[in-house]
Amino acid sequence: MTLFKVLRFVCITALAVNLAAEELTGEAIMQTMDDTRRSTNDSSFTRLKLSSCTFGVNKGRIACAERPRVKVLESVSINHGKDNKDTKSLSITLEPPAERGIGMLTYGYDEAGRNNQTWLYLSALGRVKRIAGGDSDEETEPASIFGSEFTTEDTDTGKLAEYSFKRLEDTTQSGRKVWKVESLPNVERAKKSRYSRTVHYIDQERYVVLRSEMYDKYGKEIKRVMASRVELVNDNWLARSVTMMNLVSNRLSNMAFVEIYTDLDINDAFLTQRTLTDNAYRETGLEALRAQTQ
Amino acid sequence: MLKRLFLYPFAMLLLLLATMVAGQGTKPEDPAGDPFGDELNFDDDLFGDAFDSPETTKEPSWLDGFTVRLSQQLFWQVNNHSVEPIPGLRIPKQADLENNRLGLNFRYQNAFAPGWLLQSTGQARWYWKDDYEYADNNDNIDTEYRINELYLQRSFGQQSLKFGRQTVVWGETVGNSVLDVINHTEFRDFTIIDIEDARLNQWMLVWDVFSTDSQWSSFINLYPEFNPVALSGSPFYANTGYNIGDYKRGSESLFEVGTQWRKSFESSDISFMAAYLYENQLSYDYPSEGYGDALAKNNDFALLGFSANRAIGKLLLNLDLAISLGVLPNQSSFPGMTAQGSSLEIKKDQIGASLGFEYAISSDQSISLGIQANKLIDEREGLVSGQVPVNEGVFGSWLVRYRNALSNGNLVVSSTLQGDLEADSLFVALGVDYSVNDHWAVAGQIISTTANQQTPMVLFDADVRVGVTVTYSF
Numbered sequence: 001m002t003l004f005k006v007l008r009f010v011c012i013t014a015l016a017v018n019l020a021a022e023e024l025t026g027e028a029i030m031q032t033m034d035d036t037r038r039s040t041n042d043s044s045f046t047r048l049k050l051s052s053c054t055f056g057v058n059k060g061r062i063a064c065a066e067r068p069r070v071k072v073l074e075s076v077s078i079n080h081g082k083d084n085k086d087t088k089s090l091s092i093t094l095e096p097p098a099e100r101g102i103g104m105l106t107y108g109y110d111e112a113g114r115n116n117q118t119w120l121y122l123s124a125l126g127r128v129k130r131i132a133g134g135d136s137d138e139e140t141e142p143a144s145i146f147g148s149e150f151t152t153e154d155t156d157t158g159k160l161a162e163y164s165f166k167r168l169e170d171t172t173q174s175g176r177k178v179w180k181v182e183s184l185p186n187v188e189r190a191k192k193s194r195y196s197r198t199v200h201y202i203d204q205e206r207y208v209v210l211r212s213e214m215y216d217k218y219g220k221e222i223k224r225v226m227a228s229r230v231e232l233v234n235d236n237w238l239a240r241s242v243t244m245m246n247l248v249s250n251r252l253s254n255m256a257f258v259e260i261y262t263d264l265d266i267n268d269a270f271l272t273q274r275t276l277t278d279n280a281y282r283e284t285g286l287e288a289l290r291a292q293t294q
Numbered sequence: 295m296l297k298r299l300f301l302y303p304f305a306m307l308l309l310l311l312a313t314m315v316a317g318q319g320t321k322p323e324d325p326a327g328d329p330f331g332d333e334l335n336f337d338d339d340l341f342g343d344a345f346d347s348p349e350t351t352k353e354p355s356w357l358d359g360f361t362v363r364l365s366q367q368l369f370w371q372v373n374n375h376s377v378e379p380i381p382g383l384r385i386p387k388q389a390d391l392e393n394n395r396l397g398l399n400f401r402y403q404n405a406f407a408p409g410w411l412l413q414s415t416g417q418a419r420w421y422w423k424d425d426y427e428y429a430d431n432n433d434n435i436d437t438e439y440r441i442n443e444l445y446l447q448r449s450f451g452q453q454s455l456k457f458g459r460q461t462v463v464w465g466e467t468v469g470n471s472v473l474d475v476i477n478h479t480e481f482r483d484f485t486i487i488d489i490e491d492a493r494l495n496q497w498m499l500v501w502d503v504f505s506t507d508s509q510w511s512s513f514i515n516l517y518p519e520f521n522p523v524a525l526s527g528s529p530f531y532a533n534t535g536y537n538i539g540d541y542k543r544g545s546e547s548l549f550e551v552g553t554q555w556r557k558s559f560e561s562s563d564i565s566f567m568a569a570y571l572y573e574n575q576l577s578y579d580y581p582s583e584g585y586g587d588a589l590a591k592n593n594d595f596a597l598l599g600f601s602a603n604r605a606i607g608k609l610l611l612n613l614d615l616a617i618s619l620g621v622l623p624n625q626s627s628f629p630g631m632t633a634q635g636s637s638l639e640i641k642k643d644q645i646g647a648s649l650g651f652e653y654a655i656s657s658d659q660s661i662s663l664g665i666q667a668n669k670l671i672d673e674r675e676g677l678v679s680g681q682v683p684v685n686e687g688v689f690g691s692w693l694v695r696y697r698n699a700l701s702n703g704n705l706v707v708s709s710t711l712q713g714d715l716e717a718d719s720l721f722v723a724l725g726v727d728y729s730v731n732d733h734w735a736v737a738g739q740i741i742s743t744t745a746n747q748q749t750p751m752v753l754f755d756a757d758v759r760v761g762v763t764v765t766y767s768f
Contacts, residue, residue: 051341052702068341069704069732096732097361097767101403115561115605123401123415126463126493130563130603132610132654144657147703152657241341251702254341273558274504279413280449283405 026165026181029202042079043266045289047072047259050148055245055252062245062252070095071146072258076289078266085110088271092282093146103276121276128273148253149223149244153193154214162189173201173210174228194222206230206237222248234262261293359404362768369393369485369739369761371529377755379747392529393485393761394422409450415443426483430527443495454502459495462513464554464567465648466601466612470664470693472646473567473599473614476513476552478521478574483529484741484759494519512553518572520592529754537587541576548572548592561606567599577622593641595620608655612664614648623670623685640676645669646690658699666690667715690715704729719745719752735765 050071053064072095078088087108093099103121118131144151168180178201185193194216201211208230214223223246227239238257245252266289275282369392376386398418405411421427421436428436445458465471479492486492497517503510523538524530552569572592579589596619604611620641650664667690694711705728712721720743727737741759745751 049341067731069729098363098729098732098735098765100361101401115607117560117605124491126461130605130610132605132608132652144702149702243341256341269506272504272506274509278447278449278454278502278504279403280405280409280411280447281454283411284408284449287405287408 024167024179026167026183027160029167029179029181029207030160030163030165030183032207042077042084042262043264044075044077044260044262045264045266045293046075046077046257046261048075049256049258050146050150050253051256052148052251052253054250056250064252068254069147071099071148073146074286076266076271076286078268078271080268081109083110088268090271090275092286103282105271105273105276119273119276128276148255149246149249149251150253150255151194153195154223154225154244162186168199170204171201173203176206176210177204178202178210179204203230203237208237208239210239222246233260259293261289264289264292356404356406359402361401363397363399363765364767365397365399365763365765367393367395367397367485367761367763369483369759371757371759373756373758375756377753379752381747385753387757391424392426392483392759394425394428396420396422409448411447411449413443413445413447414441416441426527426529427525430525452504454500454504456500456502457498459497460500461493461495462498462500462511462552463493464565464599464601465614466563466565466603467614467648467650467664467666468612468652468662468693468695470650470666470691471601471614471648472616472666472668473597473601473648475571475574475597475616476550476569478519480522481530482525484743484754484757485761494522507559508555508557510553510555513551515550516548518548518550518592520572520576520590521574529757532750532753536581536585538578539587539590541590541592552597562602562604564602565600567597567601569597569599571595571597573621593620593622595641608653610652612648612650612652614646616644616646618644618646623673642673643671645671650693658703660697662693662695664693665715666692688715714749716748718749719743733766733768735767737763737765739763 050073051068053066053068055062056065057063071093073091073093075089075091077090080086080088087106089106089108091104093102101123105119105121107117109116119128120131121128145154162185164184164186166182166184168182171178171180181200181202183198183200185195190196195214196217196219197215199213199215200209202209208227209225210227210230212225213221214225216222223244226243226245227241228243229241230237230239232238233240238260240257240260241254243252243254267285270285275285370389371387371392372389374387374389376384378384396419400414400416402414403411404413417440419438421431421438423433423435425436427438428434430436441459443459443461445456445460447454447456449455462476463474464476465473477493477496480486480494481492496515496519498513498515500511500513502512520541523540524532550569550571552567552571554565554567556563556565572594576590576592579591581588598617598619599615601612601614603613621644623640623642623644646666646668648664648666650662652660652662654660667688668685669688670685673686691712691714695708697706697708699706705726708725708727710721710723710725713719722742723739724741725737725739727735729735739759739761741757741761743751743754743757745753745755
């Protein structure tokens with residue numbers, strides 16, 4: 001699993017389109033999302049904080065029932081390949097202490113049937129290790145992202161042809177006017193999906209998904225996403241705080257984009273196996289990226 | 295003794311409860327009716343502090359590079375039984391506490407200047423009452439300190455130099471590679487069963503040259519070290535009637551040197567390597583007087599190797615090949631065990647292969663299998679009548695690991711099975727690791743060993759060990 005997928009998920013919230021609102025269909029909204037995600041994600045440096053906890057409802061408000069578990073990660077990602085649709089990404093775990101220093105390098109390919117490549121570095125192993133996980137889009141069941149309630153399925157916005165979309169109604173969410181857009185997987189996608197139906201609430205002015213509801217095959221809502229802290233980042237509106245609530249397990253995860261920078265000058269050589277093992281090289285490279293963000 | 299067996303689990307239960315309490319925050323009222331209705335209010339500031347977290351606001355400090363882990367471990371051999379290493383000689387083994395120790399492990403990493411890095415890991419141990427090292431220290435609390443890793447790294451251009459105590463790992467097969475012989479190891483007792491935890495670092499200079507998809511990595515070790523002898527009182531200690539000590543260095547200068555070339559292709563990595571090494575396990579001569587100090591002897595040899603992996607969907611295949619020129623044919627195929635006092639000092643050439651696979655059953659479950667097989671070339675050549683090589687024919691071991699991560703990875707169930715190819719011994723370990731929160735973790739383990747008289751492992755036949763470890767990381 002890579003942070004690239006995470007960024008793709010954030011791009012659900014980035015609908016930088018200037019089309020007349022009345023002309024938008026569900027398909028048009030989703031297609032725009034897919035087009036904009038690559039430009040938003042390319043050459044990016046991100047610091048991400050994932051907080052997870054069991055939750056309850058106190059006086060009508062959601063609250064953690066325990067001290068949240070926190071993971072902090074730094075990620076670097078670039079696009080490459082044909083039509084710039086392939087990705088190379090590196091993620092380094094900073095917190096919790098027991099996982100500090102774990103590095104993962106992933107080469108993702110847009111081409112159907114072409115397996116992603118992943119290498120992992122654990123100091124206990126003392127070497128870089130290739131991980132065989134197949135193409136997560138095609139072969140494996142949805143997997144948790146870094147132990148959170150977000151899964152690979154939640155972060156995947158590509159392959160629009162595998163879904164049908166329908167604009168349902170205009171309503172309000174968090175005090176803002178939104179469209180409700182329904183997403184239904186086709187037969188093939190449904191076999192691999194945990195959701196039979198998803199409903200997005202999309203801010204009509206900023207084109208940001210403020211809420212999503214995921215339903216199982218029995219029509220029961222099993223997950224809900226709530227987004228906040230919508231800010232303009234590099235000309236794209238982004239929800240920098242996204243919370244996924246698992247309504248079955250009563251567990252939630254918040255994904256906070258503490259820092260996100262795009263369009264940076266990232267050397268292709270930085271996204272190689274050397275960066276996993278050569279800590280001096282890696283830290284020098286990360287410092288150079290931080291300097292670009294100043 | 296029986297009383298202690300009950301007291302320690304009770305103490306560990308209290309520790310566990312304490313850690314669980316530490317992980318609790320304010321408990322909200324229980325949801326009533328439909329808690330997830332449309333009008334449910336979501337607190338926008340629930341995780342608002344994520345954006346003003348300390349790591350983005352505080353001044354960097356050199357202390358930031360420290361990671362510390364404290365762990366308290368208890369391990370019992372719980373089966374009252376006896377072993378019969380040779381026919382007619384039966385040795386009773388009582389259920390007893392073997393390990394009662396507090397450990398402190400630290401890791402420090404500081405990229406103090408562009409292209410420079412200092413890294414160190416180390417450990418301290420305190421051996422409490424009833425630990426075998428406590429007993430060996432005349433019933434006093436024993437302490438031990440060790441720097442595992444300490445190196446300075448300089449990276450520039452396409453190159454990197456690392457000097458200091460460090461690890462070099464060759465081979466692809468997890469935990470069972472014929473090429474993973476650069477660093478020496480210490481299997482002190484059954485609490486260390488994975489080679490990843492048993493490797494000891496050595497003083498080396500490592501030079502890496504990187505290109506886009508390949509890497510040259512070379513090392514020189516001017517102070518080769520050897521597997522330490524089993525500590526008196528530990529499960530692996532065997533009282534032979536004479537002293538088995540460490541290698542006594544004379545005026546001779548020892549060194550090891552090796553190089554590896556690694557290249558990555560899509561779905562595959564390959565490596566070629568060559569090295570001049572000393573066998574990590576010393577061999578011993580009986581004292582000529584029949585008592586006193588045994589004579590520790592080293593043995594140098596040359597290693598040629600090849601390794602490769604191939605990812606096919608969720609399956610990863612691993613292959614390691616090794617040709618060892620000039621080894622002594624007295625090694626046990628079981629890690630940590632060595633046939634001592636062998637009179638066979640004729641150097642032999644040996645070919646070895648490790649073959650394994652790792653398979654991701656699902657996003658949470660994985661299984662791996664590794665088989666290591668070795669064969670001495672011309673194994674009987676040079677032997678006098680009546681002499682028999684310790685390892686005849688194909689010998690080696692196999693290793694199976696299974697892992698299932700539950701509850702988003704907070705609960706990990708794992709098992710390890712290990713045995714030799716001759717089916718003389720079997721080692722089974724079941725483990726449960728639970729992360730209570732970001733700092734506290736609890737691990738439990740059950741280990742069973744079975745062996746016959748064809749292997750030194752017979753001393754552990756029918757042993758059953760139960761252990762628990764509580765860990766705090768910060």
